[in-house]
Amino acid sequence: MALRPAAVRLATVTSVLSGPSGSADATPLVVRTVALDDDSPLLALVPREESLAWVRRGEGLVGWGAAASIRTKGPTRFRDASEWWKEHARSAVVRDEVAQPGTGLVAFGSFAFADEPGESVLVVPEVVVGRRGGTTWVTTVSRATIASPAAVRPADAPAPPAGVTFVDGAISGTEWERVVAEAVRRITAGELEKVVLARDLLATADDEIDVRWPLQRLSESYPMCWTFHVDGLFGATPEMLVRRERGLVTSRVLAGTIRRTGDDSRDLALAATLARSSKDLEEHEYAVRSVADALAPHCTSMNVPEAPFVLHLPNVMHLATDVAGVIDDDTTCLELAEALHPSAAVGGTPTEVAKAVISEIEGMDRGRYAGPVGWMDASGDGEWGIALRSAEVMGRTVRLFAGCGIVASSEPEAELAEAQAKFVPVRDAISGV
Ligand SMILES: C=C(O[C@H]1C=CC=C(C(=O)O)[C@@H]1O)C(=O)O
Numbered sequence: 001m002a003l004r005p006a007a008v009r010l011a012t013v014t015s016v017l018s019g020p021s022g023s024a025d026a027t028p029l030v031v032r033t034v035a036l037d038d039d040s041p042l043l044a045l046v047p048r049e050e051s052l053a054w055v056r057r058g059e060g061l062v063g064w065g066a067a068a069s070i071r072t073k074g075p076t077r078f079r080d081a082s083e084w085w086k087e088h089a090r091s092a093v094v095r096d097e098v099a100q101p102g103t104g105l106v107a108f109g110s111f112a113f114a115d116e117p118g119e120s121v122l123v124v125p126e127v128v129v130g131r132r133g134g135t136t137w138v139t140t141v142s143r144a145t146i147a148s149p150a151a152v153r154p155a156d157a158p159a160p161p162a163g164v165t166f167v168d169g170a171i172s173g174t175e176w177e178r179v180v181a182e183a184v185r186r187i188t189a190g191e192l193e194k195v196v197l198a199r200d201l202l203a204t205a206d207d208e209i210d211v212r213w214p215l216q217r218l219s220e221s222y223p224m225c226w227t228f229h230v231d232g233l234f235g236a237t238p239e240m241l242v243r244r245e246r247g248l249v250t251s252r253v254l255a256g257t258i259r260r261t262g263d264d265s266r267d268l269a270l271a272a273t274l275a276r277s278s279k280d281l282e283e284h285e286y287a288v289r290s291v292a293d294a295l296a297p298h299c300t301s302m303n304v305p306e307a308p309f310v311l312h313l314p315n316v317m318h319l320a321t322d323v324a325g326v327i328d329d330d331t332t333c334l335e336l337a338e339a340l341h342p343s344a345a346v347g348g349t350p351t352e353v354a355k356a357v358i359s360e361i362e363g364m365d366r367g368r369y370a371g372p373v374g375w376m377d378a379s380g381d382g383e384w385g386i387a388l389r390s391a392e393v394m395g396r397t398v399r400l401f402a403g404c405g406i407v408a409s410s411e412p413e414a415e416l417a418e419a420q421a422k423f424v425p426v427r428d429a430i431s432g433v
Contacts, residue, residue: 027143027144028091028092028093028143028144029067029068029088029091029092029093029105029124029141029142029143030092030093030141030142030143030144030145030146030147031092031093031094031095031096031104031105031139031140031141032094032095032096032097032139032140032146032147032149033094033095033096033097033098033103033104033137033138033139034097034098034137034138034149035097035098035135035136035137036129036136036137036138036149036152037136038129038136038152039136040154041058041216041219042055042058042059042060042061042062042129042130042131043055043062043212043215043216043219043227044154044155044157044216045062045129045152045153045154045155046062046063046064046155046212047064047155047156048155048156048158048210048212049064050064050065050066050125051063051064051211051212051215051229052064052108052123052125052229052230053215053227053228053229053230053234054108054226054227054228054374054375054383055215055219055226055227055228056219056223056224056225056226056227057223057224058131058223059131059132059133060102060130060131060132060226061102061106061108061128061129061130061375062128062129062130063106063108063123063125063126063127063128063129064125064126064127065125065126065127066123066124066125066126067124067125067126067141067142067143068088068123068124068141069121069122069123069124070084070121070122071119071120071121072084072119072120072121072122073112073116073117073118073119073120074115074116075115077111077112077115077120078111078120078334078335078337078338078341079338081109081111081120081122081334082332082334082335082338084122085107085122085332085334085376086332088105088107088124089105089378092105092378093146094378095146097137098135098137100130100132100133100135100137101132101245101246101377101381101382102128102130102132102375102377102382103130103137103139103377104139104377104378105124105139105141105377105378106124106125106128106139106375106376106377106378106382107122107123107124107375107376108122108123108125108230108374108375109121109122109123109230109334109372109373109374109375109376109384110228110230110231110233110368110371110372110373110387111337111341111368111371111372111373112366112367112368112371113342113346113366113367113368113369113370113371114355114358114359114365114366117365118365118366118367118368118371119368120368120371121230121231123230123231124141125141126140126141126142126150127139127140127141127150127152128141129152138150138152155212158210158211158212158213158216159210159213160213160433161205161206161207161209161210161213161214161430161431162205162206162207163205163206164203164204164205164430164431165203165204166201166202166203166427167201167202167204168199168201168202169199169200169201169202169364169399169400170199170200170363170364170365171199171363171364173199173416173420175363176197176199176363176412176416176419177412177413177415177416178412179197179361179362179363180197180404180406180410180412180415180416181412182361183195183197183357183361183406183410184406184408184410184412186357187406187407187408188408191353191357192348192349192350192353192354192357193286193348193349193350193407193408194282194283194286194344194348194349194354194405194406194407195347195348195354195357195358195405195406196344196345196346196347196348196354196358196370196403196404196405196406197358197361197362197403197404197406197415198362198364198366198369198370198401198402198403198404198419199362199364199401199402199403199419200364200369200399200400200401201399201400201423201427202397202398202399202400203391203397203398203399203400203427203430204396204397204398205396205397205398205430206396207396208395208396209393209395209396209398209430211229211232211234211393213429213430214234214391214426214429214430215227215229215234215429217428217429218234218235218236218425218426218429219236221236221314221425221428221429222236222238222313222314222389222425224238224311224313225237225238225313225389225425226238226240226374226383226385228373228374228385228387228390230373232392232393232394233367233368233369233373233387233390233391233392234390234391234392234393234426235387235388235389235390235391235425235426236389236425236426236429237373237385237386237387237388237389237390238252238254238311238313238318238320238388238389239252239253239254239345239385239386239388240252240383240384240385240386241337241340241341241343241372241374241384241385241386242295242333242336242337242340242383242384243333243382243383243384244327244332244333244336244380244381244382245381246381247326247327248324248325248326248327249295249298249299249324249325249326249327249336250322250323250324250325251291251295251322251323251324251340252320252321252322252323253284253287253288253291253320253321253322253323253343253345254284254287254311254318254319254320254345255280255283255284255286255287255288255318255319255344255345255405256274256277256279256280256281256283256284256308256318256319256405257274257280257316257317257318257319257404257418257421257422258270258271258273258274258277258280258316258317259315259316259417259418259421260312260313260314260315260316260317260421267312267317270317271310271312271317274310274317274319275308275310275319278409279407279409279410280319281308281319282407282409283319283405283407284308284319284321286344286348286349286405286407287343287344287345287405288304288308288321288323289344289349290340290343290344290345290347290349290351291323291340291343292304292323294336294339294340294343295323295325295336295339295340296325297339298325298327298328298329298331298336298339299325299326299327299328300325300326300327300328301325301326302323302324302325302326303323303324303325304321304323305321305322305323308320308321309321314425315421315422315424315425316418316421316422330380331380332376332380332381332382333374333376333380333381333382333383333384334372334376334380334382334384335380336384337372337374337384338372341371341372342354342355342370343386344405345386345405346370346386346388346403348405348406366401367392367399368387368390368392369387369388369390369392369401369403370386370387370388370401370403371386371387372384372385372386372387373385373386373387373390388401388403388422389402389422389425389426390426391426391430398426398430400423400426400427402419402420402422402423403419403422404418404419404422
């Protein structure tokens, strides 16, 4: 595997102030990115321990190790992580021979859905391998001295999980239908317009699960989604909360769902039904509005398409809208993610009422499910998806999550079936076949 030589750029060194509960080491991070002549699938490179991933259609970033990290919680979880990141970005010594989005200093992160409970995390890996537009690179991060470029080679192949069984999580399907009915009652009574309710399943395997197995399955089966892993939270999300790149902000908003049947011509007819469904269009409109309203203060111009398109995934189809804007301030992608979270695709309308209803009636702790997950670089560019079609792995157990937008015309039984369909990606990926 040859490393190509190229030009050198060195940033200035300043002092480092650590974040409130970040790594205490005040030595600047020393970062080196070089081009890499390698075309192995990114996910085949990651070792079993401390892996990080953000991959779509063979491109993206994978990483391993932790050169620096911070855990935050509560209402200031985004702000604390942002400040910590800015300090590290300011003081880092960077030699970047590739200079693409995702080269130089990057952090992966995953944020709790709610202010309480839940912990959020931002990690600067020791090694990042990235690929974009046919260029592959490796970034090595260390403290104090410039490390040699990391040796990059395919890792050992993960073993499939064995003996996986599934049980209901916090509440059963029947109980969850009652929760949905209660939400419909409150919406009909005028307390709110939309709320997204979720449930969980618990899977247990015979042995500790190697997360690389489901990651590889998810990226193969759901190439149009962003396959991610940060600190045990993994999945393949179809929804981009916010991408910021060189002054352009984009967001893929999803809300409104129909299950696929496996029969292409029937699915096409169903796609047309979805595109005309007033219940789904209403659900979608709330989500688009919430994103457009949150981005507007940061943008000079915005494009919000008037009608959604239908996004076809292997398990479901969604109403989708791609919102784009030109950003006119230096708000980082993480700060934009904070401003957008929770959009009405995972919270509801009005946001604060929906958040209160979720915490009152949903009956479970979402943890980092439905929170922002992704990466950012030192310039504030990056991508934050919404952690959907996701699960949290802890040794032999995996906690899977799925949720549905509820409006006045929602039917509990149909919503339960929709949630079942949304469990399919992770359920199949950990089933070991
Ligand atoms: C909350 C989830 O999906 C959201 C994203 C797309 C479609 C949705 C829906 O139709 O309900 C949800 O708003 C989930 O997958 O857990």
